[in-house]
Amino acid sequence: MIRRAVLILVCAVLVAPALAWAQEGQAFLGDWVLTIEGRRGPQERPLNITATAGKMTAELGGGRGGPTAITDITAKGSDLILKWNQEGPQGAIDVVMTLTLKDGALTVKQDMAGGQFSQTGTGKKKG
Numbered sequence: 001m002i003r004r005a006v007l008i009l010v011c012a013v014l015v016a017p018a019l020a021w022a023q024e025g026q027a028f029l030g031d032w033v034l035t036i037e038g039r040r041g042p043q044e045r046p047l048n049i050t051a052t053a054g055k056m057t058a059e060l061g062g063g064r065g066g067p068t069a070i071t072d073i074t075a076k077g078s079d080l081i082l083k084w085n086q087e088g089p090q091g092a093i094d095v096v097m098t099l100t101l102k103d104g105a106l107t108v109k110q111d112m113a114g115g116q117f118s119q120t121g122t123g124k125k126k127g
Contacts, residue, residue: 025056025075027101034060034108036121047123049073049080058082060097078102086112099123 032047045062058070065087072083080099085092093113100107106123 025051025073025080028056028075028080028099031126032106032123033126034106034121034123036108036110036119038119042121046126 028049029051030049032049034045034047035042036045037043043062045060047058047060049056049058051057055071056073056075058073059067060070060082061067063086068084068086070082070084074081074083078101080101082097082099084095086095095110095112097108097110100109104125108119108121108123110119110121112118
């Protein structure tokens with residue numbers, strides 16, 4: 001009886017955060033068009049966010065070198081945080097993109113190289 005109770009408690013502790021994360025991230029799923037302000041003006045970048053077996057992944061297009069696959073994704077309330085490394089002329093730099101969902105649209109904040117460079121923008125769902 002005690003073993004069953006412990007097993008149920010362990011399952012609840014492991015499964016509850018995954019379910020909460022899945023519910024928080026559901027609104028971000030789908031195809032988006034991000035418009036990010038850069039040094040050369042606004043740049044449109046397609047972003048596809050999917051979930052398979054409870055794991056969220058994304059593909060960001062429109063950059064140099066083809067689409068970027070993103071697997072380090074965290075949902076926190078109305079924010080989705082995507083992290084990846086991007087190759088540049090001086091080597092790889094870390095990128096953290098925070099998407100904030102409000103009224104069906106996104107605000108985008110992208111920090112690169114530990115926050116040395118930042119860009120902002122917006123996002124709209126395709127279709």
